[in-house]
Amino acid sequence: MSKGLAKPDDLIRLESIKPNxxxxxxxIRELRxxxxxxxxxxxxxxxxxxxxxxxxxxxxxxxxxxxxxxxxELHMKRLVVAGYEKIFQIGSCFRAGEIGKFHNVEFTMLEWxxxxxxxxxxxxxxxxxxxxxxxxxKGTSKVQFKNSKIDFAKGWKVFxxxxxFLKFTGITPEEAIAKNExxxxxxxxxxxxxxxxxxxxxxxxxxxxxxxxKINEKDNVAERWELYLGGIEIANxxxxxxxxxxxKKRFKKVHKNREKNKLPAYPDDKEFFKCLEYGIASFAGCxxxxxxxxxxxxxxxxxxxxxxxxxx
Amino acid sequence: xxxxxxxxxxxxxxxxGAPWTITEFEFCKPGKGxxxxxxxxxxxxxxxxxxxxxxxxxxxxxxxxxxxREIYYSYKEGDVYVFSDAETYEELRISAETLGKQKYFxxxxxxxxxxxxxxxxxxxxxxxxxxxxxxxxxxGARGDTAxxxxxxxxxxxxxxxxxxxxxxxxxxxxxxxRTGEYVERVSKA
Numbered sequence: 001m002s003k004g005l006a007k008p009d010d011l012i013r014l015e016s017i018k019p020n021x022x023x024x025x026x027x028i029r030e031l032r033x034x035x036x037x038x039x040x041x042x043x044x045x046x047x048x049x050x051x052x053x054x055x056x057x058x059x060x061x062x063x064x065x066x067x068x069x070x071x072x073e074l075h076m077k078r079l080v081v082a083g084y085e086k087i088f089q090i091g092s093c094f095r096a097g098e099i100g101k102f103h104n105v106e107f108t109m110l111e112w113x114x115x116x117x118x119x120x121x122x123x124x125x126x127x128x129x130x131x132x133x134x135x136x137x138k139g140t141s142k143v144q145f146k147n148s149k150i151d152f153a154k155g156w157k158v159f160x161x162x163x164x165f166l167k168f169t170g171i172t173p174e175e176a177i178a179k180n181e182x183x184x185x186x187x188x189x190x191x192x193x194x195x196x197x198x199x200x201x202x203x204x205x206x207x208x209x210x211x212x213x214k215i216n217e218k219d220n221v222a223e224r225w226e227l228y229l230g231g232i233e234i235a236n237x238x239x240x241x242x243x244x245x246x247x248k249k250r251f252k253k254v255h256k257n258r259e260k261n262k263l264p265a266y267p268d269d270k271e272f273f274k275c276l277e278y279g280i281a282s283f284a285g286c287x288x289x290x291x292x293x294x295x296x297x298x299x300x301x302x303x304x305x306x307x308x309x310x311x312x
Numbered sequence: 313x314x315x316x317x318x319x320x321x322x323x324x325x326x327x328x329g330a331p332w333t334i335t336e337f338e339f340c341k342p343g344k345g346x347x348x349x350x351x352x353x354x355x356x357x358x359x360x361x362x363x364x365x366x367x368x369x370x371x372x373x374x375x376x377x378x379x380x381r382e383i384y385y386s387y388k389e390g391d392v393y394v395f396s397d398a399e400t401y402e403e404l405r406i407s408a409e410t411l412g413k414q415k416y417f418x419x420x421x422x423x424x425x426x427x428x429x430x431x432x433x434x435x436x437x438x439x440x441x442x443x444x445x446x447x448x449x450x451x452g453a454r455g456d457t458a459x460x461x462x463x464x465x466x467x468x469x470x471x472x473x474x475x476x477x478x479x480x481x482x483x484x485x486x487x488x489x490r491t492g493e494y495v496e497r498v499s500k501a
Contacts, residue, residue, distance in 0.1 A: 055344055056344075056346075057341070057344060057345060057346045057347065057368065058344065097317055097347070098339065098341060098347070099339055100338060100339030100340060100341075101338065101339075102340070103339055103340075103341065180367070180369065182345060183341075183342050183343075183345040183346055183348055183367065184348060184365055184367070186342045186343070186345070187340055187342050187348060188365070191342070205343075209343070209344065209345070211344050226343055233342065233343065236343065236344070261369075
C-alpha cells in the first residue's frame with residue numbers, strides 16, 4: 001500500500017527484473033521435470049563442507065572451520081559409488097572473488113551424474129534436455145540472444161579444443177599453454193568467433209586441463225567438454241576419472257600449485273578417496289550454470305538481471 | 313602495489329612511468345582457467361587510452377604516486393599560472409599546457425584542486441561554475457528568448473564562447489568549466 005513516498009531504487013530494480021525471475025522459476029522447474037522424467041532423483045548434499053574439490057583457479061570461501069562449497073562434486077560422486085546411479089542437484093555454489101557480468105560469488109548450479117555413460121553420451125543427453133526446456137518455457141526452439149538467434153532444434157556444432165585453437169588462433173592449445181596465453185586466446189580469439197546461431201561444444205581439452213576428467217590415452221586428451229551458447233560458457237562435463245592413484249596424483253599437484261600461488265590450503269576429502277579406492281563403475285557428469293542459461297533464455301546482459309539480490 | 317585481483321574501475325595505476333586510470337573493467341574466467349581482468353585505461357597526462365588484460369598469475373601493478381591538493385589561483389606570469397597551496401601556502405607553478413582550456417576560467421583567489429603525479433601537476437579541477445562578463449558579441453535580438461540558437465561571443469581573456477541570441481555585450485553569464493560552455497545569463501548589462 002503506497003503512502004505517497006518515492007519508491008526506493010531497489011524496489012524499482014526488483015520490479016524491472018520480474019519477467020526474468022518468472023522465467024527463471026519456469027526454467028528451473030522444467031530442468032527438474034526433465035531430469036525426473038529421465039529417471040533421476042534429486043539429491044541434497046551439504047553447502048557447508050570440510051574439503052572442497054581442489055582446483056588451481058577456484059577458491060571456495062572460508063567460513064569458520066568450514067568452506068562454502070564451490071561445487072557439490074565430491075559428495076555427489078560418493079553417492080554414485082554408493083549405488084545412486086542417476087542423481088542431480090540444483091543449488092547455490094560459491095567462488096570467492098568471482099564478480100562480473102557472468103560471475104557472482106554465489107550462483108546456482110545444476111549438476112548431474114549418471115553411471116555407465118561417457119562425456120559424449122552427455123552431449124546428446126543435454127541437447128535433448130535443453131530443447132525440451134527451451135520449447136516448454138519459450139514456446140519455440142529459437143531464442144534471441146544479443147544479435148543472434150540460437151536454434152536449439154538444430155544440430156550442435158562440435159569442435160575439439162585443438163581444432164578451435166588452430167582455426168581461430170593459428171596455434172595449438174599446448175603452445176598457448178606454454179606461453180601462458182591459453183585463457184587470453186580463448187576469451188579474445190576463440191569465444192568471440194564461435195558460431196552464435198547454434199549451441200557449440202568445445203571438447204577434448206589438453207591433459208593438463210583435465211581437472212577431474214578421464215584421459216583418453218590414445219588421443220592424449222582429457223574427456224571433457226564445455227557448452228557455449230552465444231559465445232558464453234554454460235556447462236562443463238567429464239567422463240569422470242575413476243582411477244584412485246591418478247586422482248591422488250592430480251590433487252597433490254593442485255595442492256602444490258595452490259601453495260605456490262599462496263592460495264588457501266584445502267584438506268583432502270578422505271571419504272571421497274576411500275570411495276575411489278573401493279572401486280567405482282565408469283560414469284559421467286556435468287555442471288551447468290543455471291544463472292547463465294537463464295541469461296541466454298531471457299536475453300539478459302548481466303547476471304544481476306537474473307537474480308533477486310546479488311550481494312556483491 | 314595493487315594485486316591483480318584488486319583491480320577495479322576508477323583505480324589509478326602507474327604503467328611504464330605514466331599515471332593511468334581504469335575507466336572500464338571486466339572480470340572474466342574461462343573454463344577452469346585462471347581469471348582475466350580486462351581493463352580499459354586512460355592516461356592521466358595525455359588522455360590517451362589503451363586496453364590491457366591482466367592474468368591472475370601476473371605480478372601486481374604499481375600504484376600511481378598521486379596526491380590531491382587544494383590550491384588558490386594567484387596570478388599569471390607569462391605562460392605560467394601561479395597558485396598557492398591552501399594548507400601550506402607553498403607556491404605551485406602550473407603551465408598553460410597542463411591547464412588547457414581551463415586557463416580561461418581561472419578567477420583570482422578561486423579554490424581549485426590539483427592532482428600531482430610524483431609531485432608534478434597533471435590535472436587541475438576548477439569550481440564547476442564561474443561567472444564572466446561578455447566583452448564582445450553582436451547586439452542581441454530583442455525578444456528572442458530561444459536558447460537553442462547560438463552566436464559567437466568573447467570574454468575578457470579572449471576565450472570564444474557560443475551564447476544565445478539574446479545575450480548582449482556587458483551581460484554576466486555562467487560558464488561550466490568542465491565543458492567550457494554557456495549555462496545561463498546571470499545579469500543584464
